[in-house]
Every structure is written in C-alpha cells, then in structure tokens.
Amino acid sequence: MNHQPETFADQVRAIPGGEHLEMCYSCGTCVSKCLIQQKVEPEYNPRRLLRMVMMDMREEAFQSPTTWLCSACDLCYPACPQQIHISGVIGAIKQLAIEAGYESPLETVTVDESLCSGCGICVLACPYEAPHLVEKEIAGEMDRVSEVDANKCMGCGICVAACPLGAIARKGVSNEEIVRQIKVKRQKKGVPRLVTFVCDWCLRADDDVSLLESYPDNVRVIHIPCSGRIDPQMALLALRSGIDGVLVCGCAPGECHYKRGTYVSSCKITLLNRMFEQMSIGDGRVRFVQIGTQDRGRIRREVDAMLEYLAAWKEAR
Amino acid sequence: MAESNTKPKFAFYWAASCGGCEITVTELGMRLVDAGDLVDIVFWPCAMDFKYEDVEAMADGEIDFCFFNGAIRTSENEDLAKLLRRKSKVLVAFGSCAHEGCIPGLANLYDAESILERVYNTVPSLDESRGTRPVPLSKVPEGEIHIPSFYDQVKTLAQTVDVDYFMPGCPPVVDQVWNVFQLILSGQLPPKGSVIGADAKTNCDVCPRQKVQSGMRIKEFKRPHEVELDPDLCFLAQGVICYGPATRAGCGLPCIQGNMPCRGCYGPPEGVVDQGAKLLSAIAALIDTDEPEELQSIMDSIVDLVGTCYRFSLADSILSELKYKKR
Numbered sequence: 001m002n003h004q005p006e007t008f009a010d011q012v013r014a015i016p017g018g019e020h021l022e023m024c025y026s027c028g029t030c031v032s033k034c035l036i037q038q039k040v041e042p043e044y045n046p047r048r049l050l051r052m053v054m055m056d057m058r059e060e061a062f063q064s065p066t067t068w069l070c071s072a073c074d075l076c077y078p079a080c081p082q083q084i085h086i087s088g089v090i091g092a093i094k095q096l097a098i099e100a101g102y103e104s105p106l107e108t109v110t111v112d113e114s115l116c117s118g119c120g121i122c123v124l125a126c127p128y129e130a131p132h133l134v135e136k137e138i139a140g141e142m143d144r145v146s147e148v149d150a151n152k153c154m155g156c157g158i159c160v161a162a163c164p165l166g167a168i169a170r171k172g173v174s175n176e177e178i179v180r181q182i183k184v185k186r187q188k189k190g191v192p193r194l195v196t197f198v199c200d201w202c203l204r205a206d207d208d209v210s211l212l213e214s215y216p217d218n219v220r221v222i223h224i225p226c227s228g229r230i231d232p233q234m235a236l237l238a239l240r241s242g243i244d245g246v247l248v249c250g251c252a253p254g255e256c257h258y259k260r261g262t263y264v265s266s267c268k269i270t271l272l273n274r275m276f277e278q279m280s281i282g283d284g285r286v287r288f289v290q291i292g293t294q295d296r297g298r299i300r301r302e303v304d305a306m307l308e309y310l311a312a313w314k315e316a317r
Numbered sequence: 318m319a320e321s322n323t324k325p326k327f328a329f330y331w332a333a334s335c336g337g338c339e340i341t342v343t344e345l346g347m348r349l350v351d352a353g354d355l356v357d358i359v360f361w362p363c364a365m366d367f368k369y370e371d372v373e374a375m376a377d378g379e380i381d382f383c384f385f386n387g388a389i390r391t392s393e394n395e396d397l398a399k400l401l402r403r404k405s406k407v408l409v410a411f412g413s414c415a416h417e418g419c420i421p422g423l424a425n426l427y428d429a430e431s432i433l434e435r436v437y438n439t440v441p442s443l444d445e446s447r448g449t450r451p452v453p454l455s456k457v458p459e460g461e462i463h464i465p466s467f468y469d470q471v472k473t474l475a476q477t478v479d480v481d482y483f484m485p486g487c488p489p490v491v492d493q494v495w496n497v498f499q500l501i502l503s504g505q506l507p508p509k510g511s512v513i514g515a516d517a518k519t520n521c522d523v524c525p526r527q528k529v530q531s532g533m534r535i536k537e538f539k540r541p542h543e544v545e546l547d548p549d550l551c552f553l554a555q556g557v558i559c560y561g562p563a564t565r566a567g568c569g570l571p572c573i574q575g576n577m578p579c580r581g582c583y584g585p586p587e588g589v590v591d592q593g594a595k596l597l598s599a600i601a602a603l604i605d606t607d608e609p610e611e612l613q614s615i616m617d618s619i620v621d622l623v624g625t626c627y628r629f630s631l632a633d634s635i636l637s638e639l640k641y642k643k644r
Contacts, residue, residue: 119521125602
C-alpha cells in the first residue's frame with residue numbers, strides 16, 4: 001500500500017471514527033444539541049469544524065476549540081439526521097492535531113508522584129484512557145507511577161475521586177478545595193442544612209443555573225465538573241460536620257458529559273446508602289439524582305423535596 | 318530484679334483482641350530474650366503474673382512505654398486504657414484493634430442488646446435457652462459479683478484516651494514489631510500521632526503482581542473462593558476486591574504472596590480519613606456497564622459491603638461515628 005492520503009479530509013477519513021466525514025451536509029443539529037456551545041464556548045461548532053476539514057483548512061481546524069473541547073458525550077449522535085458519530089470524527093481530527101504538535105488547552109489533572117503508589121485504579125476509572133502506569137526514577141529509585149496524557153485528559157475528575165490515597169488533583173476541584181467548601185452556616189432550630197453538589201453539565205436551562213445562586217444560606221451549592229468527581233468520603237465528612245443532608249446532581253443516564261461519570265456516581269451513592277442500611281442508619285440523607293437535558297425545573301423540585309424530607313427528619317429526631 | 322531499675326519499663330496489655338498481637342511478639346524468638354535484657358517488663362498479663370493492683374501502685378508516668386492491643390469493648394478495657402495512659406510516658410496503639418477497631422469493631426454493625434440476645438438465646442449451638450444474661454452486678458447469698466459491663470459501641474484506643482503512636486497490623490508483622498521496639502528504645506521518635514512500623518504509600522507500591530490495563534473493567538465481583546486465582550495478576554483485574562490500593566504498606570505482603578487479596582489490616586495510607594469510603598470510591602469507578610439492571614447486579618455481587626470495605630476500620634470510621642452520635 002503506497003497510496004498516501006492527499007487531502008486533510010482523506011487523512012481524517014483514514015482514522016477509525018473519521019470515516020463518515022463527508023456525510024455531513026452542515027445542517028447544524030449537532031450544534032443545537034451541544035452543551036459546550038451553550039455553556040462554555042460560543043465558538044464551539046462541530047458543523048463548522050467538519051466543514052473546515054472538507055475545505056482543507058488544516059491549521060484552523062487544529063486551533064479550533066471544537067477539536068479540543070468535545071468530550072464525546074454523544075448528545076448530538078442520536079440527533080444527527082445523517083447518523084454521523086460526530087465525536088468520532090472530532091477525535092480523528094484531534095489525533096491529527098496532536099501528531100502535528102498541538103496541545104490541549106484544557107485544565108487537566110496532575111499526579112503527585114511522591115504519593116502515587118501505582119495501583120492503576122485511575123487507569124481503569126478514566127473514560128478517556130488518559131492515565132497509564134510508567135516506570136520512572138523518583139527520588140533516586142525506580143518506581144511505578146501513573147502518568148496522565150494531558151491531550152487525552154478532559155478534566156472530569158473521575159480519577160481524582162477514585163484515587164484511594166488522594167494522589168491526583170485537578171486545579172479548582174482538588175480534594176482539599178472541595179472539602180473546604182463543605183460548610184453550611186448554623187441555622188435556626190428546625191431549618192435543615194443541605195450541601196448540594198451540582199455537575200456543571202446537568203442543568204441546561206438558564207433559569208435552573210441561576211436558581212443555584214438564589215438559595216438561602218442553609219443550602220450550600222458546590223459546583224463540580226462531573227458527579228463522578230464525588231467520593232463517598234465527602235458525603236460522610238459533610239454529615240459528620242453536622243450538615244443534615246447531601247444531594248448529588250448528575251446527568252441522566254446516556255447523557256453524561258464525561259461518558260461514565262453519572263454511572264460511577266450512581267454506584268457510589270447507591271453503595272453508600274446500602275452501607276447506611278447495613279449499619280441501621282439508612283435514613284435517606286444522601287441522595288443522587290440524574291437530571292436530563294429536558295428536565296427543566298427539576299433541580300428546584302429535587303432541592304425542595306430534599307429540604308422537606310430533612311425538615312421532617314429533624315422533627316422526628 | 319534490683320538491677321532492672323535503670324532499664325526502661327515496658328508494659329504490654331490486651332483489651333478486646335484475639336491474642337494474635339501477643340503471638341506476634343512471642344514470634345520475636347531469640348530477639349525476645351534480647352528484649353528482656355533491654356527492658357524491664359512490668360506488666361504483661363498474658364505472659365507473666367501481674368495484677369492490676371501492681372499497675373495502680375505505680376507512680377504516674379512510671380512506665381516508659383506501653384504497647385496496648387485490643388479494642389475498647391467493655392468497661393474493663395476502658396478502665397485499663399485510662400490506667401495505662403496515666404502510668405505510661407509513651408502509649409502505643411499496638412495492632413489493628415487498638416488502632417482502628419479491627420474485627421471486634423465489626424460488632425458496630427449491631428448493638429449490644431442484639432449481640433447478647435444472639436449469643437445467649439438464639440445461636441443454634443445452644444441446647445436450650447436458659448434465658449441467662451451476663452449482668453454487671455449479681456447478688457448471690459455470698460455477696461455481690463461484679464463483672465465488666467458490655468458497651469453498645471466498640472471504640473478504638475484513641476477514641477478512649479490520648480494515644481502517642483499507632484502501630485498497624487492484624488497482627489503487626491514480627492520484623493516491624495522489632496523495628497518499633499528499637500525505634501522507641503532509640504528515643505528517635507517521630508511527631509506524636511504518627512503511624513510507626515509501616516510505610517506511607519499503599520501496598521500496590523510494593524506489590525509485584527502484573528497491573529491492570531486500561532480498557533479492563535469489572536462486570537462481576539467475585540470472592541476469593543469463587544475463582545481460581547492467577548498468582549501473577551492483580552486481584553482487581555480478576556474481579557476480586559483487594560484492599561491493597563487503600564492500605565498502608567509495611568506488612569511485606571504475606572497475604573498477597575499466599576495468593577489471597579490484601580484484607581486491609583494495615584489501615585489507611587497517610588491523609589485518608591475514612592478507609593472504607595475511599596475503597597468504595599475506587600471500586601465503584603471500576604464497575605463497567607451502562608445498563609441499569611446490570612449495574613444493580615454488579616453492585617449486588619459485593620457481598621457484605623460494610624464488612625468488605627471496613628473489615629478492619631469500622632470502629633474508626635465516620636459510619637460508626639454517625640451511628641453512635643449523641644442524638
């Protein structure tokens with residue numbers, strides 16, 4: 001085989017995932033589905049990126065935020081009338097960009113090599129195959145530690161939660177930074193204190209997002225990149241500090257921005273509640289809700305229901 | 318024993334424990350004879366004939382160092398913990414029971430009443446229930462009989478008295494016992510509250526088994542007896558929950574060398590508050606499915622969740638704290 005791909009589009013098509021490139025007729029349905037365009041980066045536009053490839057605009061495509069910000073949540077995939085697996089095409093473009101020397105602009109995780117024991121939990125936890133184990137010299141000795149490919153890491157923090165000894169951190173949402181936020185002011189008797197962890201992606205409606213700013217000080221809202229970032233120790237620390245309840249909000253199944261974070265979180269909170277039951281303290285004070293992109297107004301109902309439940313729980317004590 | 322006055326005074330006591338900690342000390346073998354030359358053993362009820370009155374008669378701080386093994390389960394355990402704290406300059410929580418509650422701590426899954434009911438009335442091995450129960454005070458024609466009272470909650474030593482150092486392990490491995498013994502005699506002690514006789518990282522750091530590769534996740538958790546275990550491959554890669562990722566290194570991996578997963582007795586690594594919650598967080602991240610029903614069945618395959626995640630650390634966990642918090 002000595003045939004060399006000639007155009008940029010040929011190169012993209014040659015990479016698994018990039019095959020369906022030219023099926024795109026630029027309708028823009030993908031853009032209307034995309035949360036990144038709405039929440040983070042107005043310039044984000046898969047339709048335009050695919051067009052750039054067709055038009056051989058190599059450097060522009062490599063510099064486009066679309067190439068780097070797509071987390072393969074695949075909300076656009078079932079909506080595409082041409083059934084193009086758009087994240088696969090974007091992944092192919094990203095691979096070429098990395099080969100051409102471009103780097104991801106995203107905030108990614110870092111490993112503290114002096115702590116990392118090389119257990120490989122992060123390797124299995126990551127939805128993007130970003131961490132891998134390497135043998136390297138640390139403080140004069142060969143050691144096996146985790147190394148994260150910054151171009152693959154999407155910064156979801158699932159590995160940060162999974163790491164059993166807190167050796168992984170992401171700026172802004174390290175263990176210390178989150179635990180520091182788990183505080184709710186003392187309230188008048190009977191007023192429940194609630195900590196709500198909200199995934200940055202599960203709320204689509206602006207009303208729902210702005211609602212989070214308007215809660216009184218008995219409800220502490222902590223923003224996290226993904227519900228998979230939560231580890232059960234955080235919920236336990238909250239309850240230990242005297243906070244009455246913990247509500248974790250993540251994406252609906254199949255809509256998780258980081259593919260598997262909502263499943264991981266659902267497992268953790270379910271298992272934690274099973275532990276509470278086994279300890280005869282199963283009182284429903286830690287909840288996980290999965291909010292879909294169509295569930296406008298759901299967050300208000302969930303928080304209200306939780307507060308009502310906690311008020312009754314306090315009353316009954 | 319007149320010449321012994323210049324030697325450091327050493328005490329070794331057991332509270333709610335199995336006796337394994339005493340056995341690990343006797344495993345010192347000939348080094349125990351050396352130890353006998355280095356210290357003056359002033360209290361070791363398992364091996365030598367001392368009475369509680371002998372300890373009470375000592376001046377406060379007279380004992381140079383005390384290894385206290387066992388959890389705090391009865392009023393007697395608590396009384397002796399307080400007495401030995403008062404009489405000892407350095408108090409070491411020796412072994413997993415004193416450190417974090419260990420197997421006796423699993424009793425925190427229940428309460429005192431249900432345990433006594435089970436043991437004295439309903440276990441199948443009882444011929445017939447006589448309805449007797451141990452009570453702290455019994456009046457008999459000859460007078461009163463006092464026995465220790467049985468608490469509702471199993472506590473660790475540090476939940477009961479101020480502890481200077483923690484030595485993990487169920488039991489601590491013998492070489493680490495000797496290391497700690499020499500460390501204390503050398504006087505080169507780390508800051509108060511430190512874990513001694515163990516490493517800072519986790520068992521995975523020293524485990525020689527082949528690690529898991531990316532792309533491999535878990536569809537079913539199996540217990541060690543349900544699977545023929547590959548002696549060279551990481552247990553987690555075989556779907557068997559291994560406590561190695563969440564357990565402090567220092568034991569030398571006897572279980573893993575015996576082709577059994579780490580059970581977690583060396584406690585959490587530096588910086589972890591709740592060992593079970595961190596293990597739970599790690600294993601939940603390995604579950605591989607996006608089907609709600611399959612998700613349930615994978616979670617169901619973890620038998621005895623609390624016992625699995627908190628096998629040695631339940632008494633020291635936030636779970637126990639929440640259960641027994643004064644309401």
